[in-house]
Amino acid sequence: MQLNVFDNLRSSVLVVAAIAAGGVATAQSTVAPGAIYTMTNATDGNAIAIFDRGLDGAASYVGLVPTGGTGTGAGLGNQGGVILAQSDRFLLTVNAGSDTISVFRVDEYGLALTSVTPSGGDLPVSLTQHDGLVYALNAGSDSIAGFRLTFDGSLVPIPGSVTGLSALDAAAAQIGFAPDGDFLYVTHRANNLIDRFAVGPQGLARRVVPMTSNGATPFGFAFGQRDQLFVSEAAGGADSASTVSTYRLGEFGQLQTVTGSAPTTQTAACWVVASPDGRTIYTSNTGSDSISSFRVGFEGELRLLDPQAANTAAGPLDMALTLDGKFFYVIDAAAGVLGDYVVNDDASLTGIPGGSPVLPASVSGLAVR
Template structure:
């Protein structure tokens, strides 16, 4: 084991333009930095995906689990909940990652990834990745590796390859091999730059086939596509302009459909979602969009297993917008208002249970998790809210 030792409009408007690029609607820092006078009480007033092994879940007697990270600068931890068959959460546990968080928002999707019998998390404050084995008794730390860059914020896994998006410095992606024990080994020659030195990367993910890596870039309004060869090495990227401004989170539907949120710099009621087709050569073609959420700062995205519905968090509006995905890949609002469900203040991540029966939202302004049941028509039924998470908590992976 290679382990390290060791709603008032003006407050809301201020919230959404804290960072110079206008990207703050998708970053918990927008809830905490530079606006000390804006308390969580003020925020409250503003509120009107991978494979896994089910064997260990069967041993534990749980229907599933939910994972996030504390992201604490003094010592990062995984926070784990048991998930019951009715979607409720219980038995909160914490596991040290042997790394450090940032203490603030990461502004990314994919900080926590569940894959097969493993859980992978970023340590953005110490520039590391931690690997855990998931078993019936909880989590066991397996490995901690340098991320080959600065401030890792997003992870993706396909077969025996893991890639990380490093957002600090000039920014890059870097690859690792994964063995059966969960150990990570850096892949020489895998590091590739983003499209510019200040791209504002938000997420990295393998395409469903594993032949390409996709990175959304908030600052450049672009989507970069990297080919991946048979040895798992990423090649130089081809960068495509995003149809909507400030592309952020994304997920995949059937037939290589790419569903991307467009935060539009946090402009009030201006955010949207866009769907693209990933072609065999890795290029992307527009299917539909931007299709407005009619809400503020659409950021995190999930798609149901059957590819019939997709959801995004609206960080500035404290809610979730749902869309129907047509057979052609077009997006249609489930509700004309754009509001499918209300979350806590400042939702900063979103995850579906492995059967897409339940949807969970992490909210930074209220330090809470909101649970919804996903109905057969795509509508959401609010189930419960769990409070008391640590400030700075980030990432979300449900199973």
């Protein structure tokens, strides 16, 4: 039987009491091999929904932990709204309704809220971090802002780091560091652009350089092996028209096309993740209620493995893979559930029997450890 998370929150006095006291919220969680996190993005108080991850990959609901901020109550059109940082010692989330970022300390029993900090702009939707340097994408103000993540879980704004995107009204979806931390990239859903920022030694992002995306509506992205970048292209939601492009990162961060707009044959491919070994990527196709899989060649070339590696519940959004690549998770926002899957040797996905609580349709972001 599915359980409404808001009913659970009202009955989970221990969770709320722990946060109010600045302690760790366990919600009676037992020690598990790992955990999964997403956020409700609720207007009356954003919260992190915690799931234990079993040895078989099955997700079991633990409880909600308030973020100290508010959401928008609607989809954010983003990737990267919830991230883990510093070897999974901290969890960061955007509060898009209150223009803040929350940081939690992570341990095997739960989360402890350590700070809530202004995001440096309007409508934060995506976060990225590299070696203690955090950048936020503020989609409402078409800007990015930088912070230092301290050992105690505070976010310290970097003076002079607020920088505009290359174009206004970008409907920007994601910000991400290159693997070496020398460059930042931002996708523009509305302008069909990908911005590149050079990151200086003091953590300041400068010299924004835009390039035109191979396909329309560049959305989510993920980095692979050998300086490869995979970008989903939603094609404005056109039926069965979504694509994925691969780029190689040049010496100065420039993006060189390897495979341009490989078709998924599905609708609204908006989110993308890469397997830990870099050999497979997946897209979640919100309009088709499916996950597509691609095989990645040595140079980053793409070959469609299965346009429907999994059929999901309604409205799949953010995805995440475990570090060992054995288990796969996806938020099915329109259905209000978290889907959990075993990753087979051929990269196909097998659903794990069971059910998850009823999450709000505004749910956004996904991180797993």
